[in-house]
Amino acid sequence: xxxxxxxxxxxxxxxxxxxxxxxxxxxxxxxxxxxxxxxxxxxxxxxxxxxxxxxxxxxxxxxxxxxxxxxxxxxxxxxxxxxxxxxxxxxxxxxxxxxxxxxxxxxxxxxxxxxxxxxxxxxxxxxxxxxxxxxxxxxxxxxxxxxxxxxxxxxxxxxxxxxxxxxxxxxxxxxxxxxxxxxxxxxxxxxxxxxxxxxxxxxxxxxxxxxxxxxxxxxxxxxxxxxxxxxxxxxxxxxxxxxxxxxxxxxxxxxxxxxxxxxxxxxxxxxxxxxxxxxxxxxxxxxxxxxxxxxxxxxxxxxxxxxxxxxxxxxx
Amino acid sequence: xxxxxxxxxxxxxxxxxxxxxxxxxxxxxxxxxxxxxxxxxxxxxxxxxxxxxxxxxxxxxxxxxxxxxxxxxxxxxxxxxxxxxxxxxxxxxxxxxxxxxxxxxxxxxxxxxxxxxxxxxxxxxxxxxxxxxxxxxxxxxxxxxxxxxxxxxxxxxxxxxxxxxxxxxxxxxxxxxxxxxxxxxxxxxxxxxxxxxxxxxxxxxxxxxxxxxxxxxxxxxxxxxxxxxxxxxxxxxxxxx
Numbered sequence: 001x002x003x004x005x006x007x008x009x010x011x012x013x014x015x016x017x018x019x020x021x022x023x024x025x026x027x028x029x030x031x032x033x034x035x036x037x038x039x040x041x042x043x044x045x046x047x048x049x050x051x052x053x054x055x056x057x058x059x060x061x062x063x064x065x066x067x068x069x070x071x072x073x074x075x076x077x078x079x080x081x082x083x084x085x086x087x088x089x090x091x092x093x094x095x096x097x098x099x100x101x102x103x104x105x106x107x108x109x110x111x112x113x114x115x116x117x118x119x120x121x122x123x124x125x126x127x128x129x130x131x132x133x134x135x136x137x138x139x140x141x142x143x144x145x146x147x148x149x150x151x152x153x154x155x156x157x158x159x160x161x162x163x164x165x166x167x168x169x170x171x172x173x174x175x176x177x178x179x180x181x182x183x184x185x186x187x188x189x190x191x192x193x194x195x196x197x198x199x200x201x202x203x204x205x206x207x208x209x210x211x212x213x214x215x216x217x218x219x220x221x222x223x224x225x226x227x228x229x230x231x232x233x234x235x236x237x238x239x240x241x242x243x244x245x246x247x248x249x250x251x252x253x254x255x256x257x258x259x260x261x262x263x264x265x266x267x268x269x270x271x272x273x274x275x276x277x278x279x280x281x282x283x284x285x286x287x288x289x290x291x292x293x294x295x296x297x298x299x300x301x302x303x304x305x306x307x308x309x310x311x312x313x314x315x316x
Numbered sequence: 317x318x319x320x321x322x323x324x325x326x327x328x329x330x331x332x333x334x335x336x337x338x339x340x341x342x343x344x345x346x347x348x349x350x351x352x353x354x355x356x357x358x359x360x361x362x363x364x365x366x367x368x369x370x371x372x373x374x375x376x377x378x379x380x381x382x383x384x385x386x387x388x389x390x391x392x393x394x395x396x397x398x399x400x401x402x403x404x405x406x407x408x409x410x411x412x413x414x415x416x417x418x419x420x421x422x423x424x425x426x427x428x429x430x431x432x433x434x435x436x437x438x439x440x441x442x443x444x445x446x447x448x449x450x451x452x453x454x455x456x457x458x459x460x461x462x463x464x465x466x467x468x469x470x471x472x473x474x475x476x477x478x479x480x481x482x483x484x485x486x487x488x489x490x491x492x493x494x495x496x497x498x499x500x501x502x503x504x505x506x507x508x509x510x511x512x513x514x515x516x517x518x519x520x521x522x523x524x525x526x527x528x529x530x531x532x533x534x535x536x537x538x539x540x541x542x543x544x545x546x547x548x549x550x551x552x553x554x555x556x557x
Binding site for chain 1: 451453454455456457458459460461462463464467471472475476551552553556
């Protein structure tokens with residue numbers, strides 16, 4: 001699959017609803033580099049969904065501009081603009097009367113792709129999102145919530161759009177399945193490298209998923225736009241600090257893995273707890289606290305020791 | 317339409333043919349009479365009745381659909397159109413047939429106008445309800461994916477409204493079959509004709525009454541079954557769950 005991605009720029013983007021006090025999105029300016037995931041996060045009333053819907057003009061801009069690869073969304077034909085942007089919503093919104101293949105093929109069909117192309121593409125996408133090809137002939141009502149959201153993702157990817165808008169895509173899914181979908185989405189993104197705008201109200205999801213996080217406060221004003229690590233290490237103000245939570249130091253630990261540490265060469269390793277290099281520092285610390293130990297042995301995928309990490313190493 | 321007979325224009329002692337013992341006792345079901353008059357009374361009446369129903373529901377559907385498009389697209393008109401359709405339905409059928417008689421004469425048009433008017437109520441309401449019933453998230457994803465208004469209507473809203481619309485068509489069809497028999501009181505046409513003939517005799521002619529009524533019931537049941545089958549064929553997604 002060809003990988004292409006677009007740079008997305010919000011330039012003083014503003015939305016004011018007539019008859020309502022204040023803006024929903026207030027002079028929002030930020031750049032999402034091509035191929036990155038930008039998470040819009042914030043309390044309700046922060047305008048994150050509004051900001052997302054400004055991009056595909058489901059909500060019209062009041063002032064300012066939004067540009068995709070340098071071209072204003074206002075210059076695009078509305079229909080073509082929407083067909084060139086993948087759109088995923090929380091309730092999925094699959095067409096109940098169409099088979100899964102019909103759903104995935106909706107936009108390609110509008111773009112005039114032949115049936116055989118759609119069939120092949122749908123099979124390819126089902127595999128990509130981890131569903132059996134036999135799902136092609138099923139109807140949405142026959143799928144679980146998690147499976148439906150996978151199809152929603154496949155449908156949004158069908159025309160290979162350079163930009164994806166995802167509005168709380170995993171918000172209605174139970175926590176265990178949600179974590180799995182997040183992991184698979186990240187694995188997928190690693191392959192596809194789309195530019196993604198991802199809305200959530202869950203700061204943990206934002207930290208896990210985002211290359212960059214934009215925190216919006218009441219009235220649609222941007223409080224901070226930075227990488228997850230920077231936001232956790234250096235919140236711009238009290239609002240951000242409070243929003244990311246008092247455990248932000250622990251959340252920051254969760255962003256790093258044991259493999260990233262400088263490890264001491266393994267000396268006497270007998271009896272030390274063993275953890276794989278992919279374990280994040282937060283989980284590793286939790287284990288040390290739980291077992292009342294000061295050090296652990298880091299092992300690679302084959303189980304051979306890589307080195308020893310002490311409690312001080314984790315906290316450094 | 318052919319086969320039109322004037323009201324009360326039949327023979328004074330009609331339909332007896334060669335009197336069997338059963339007929340002499342005015343039995344409830346004289347099979348010999350049914351055999352004898354299937355070709356000249358019952359079958360033509362049945363065919364007329366089917367024609368009447370198909371035409372009435374067909375025209376009614378076309379009008380209701382056009383009105384529903386207006387009421388659905390411009391919400392302002394929905395309540396007034398619905399109210400007119402409702403009040404048409406409230407008109408007593410006999411009175412309406414009688415009122416039209418001077419205008420349209422002793423023709424099938426006189427029957428069709430009320431029959432069509434009666435279908436509008438259920439058809440209009442069901443078509444609008446079906447279109448309204450499309451979930452908001454489905455519409456949002458359609459819009460977000462770049463379907464035009466027209467594409468959304470024909471590819472999403474209309475197909476999803478089919479179960480509700482077909483429900484309306486079934487009710488309209490069955491009730492048209494029933495109401496159409498009453499029209500024969502004025503216009504000698506359809507399955508109502510043999511029913512009123514039978515009722516019009518000094519002693520009610522039981523066999524003719526029973527057989528013609530049974531045909532009307534059977535026709536209604538058959539029509540409903542066929543429409544239900546059509547509905548299932550049109551909406552494969554509703555069958556699995």
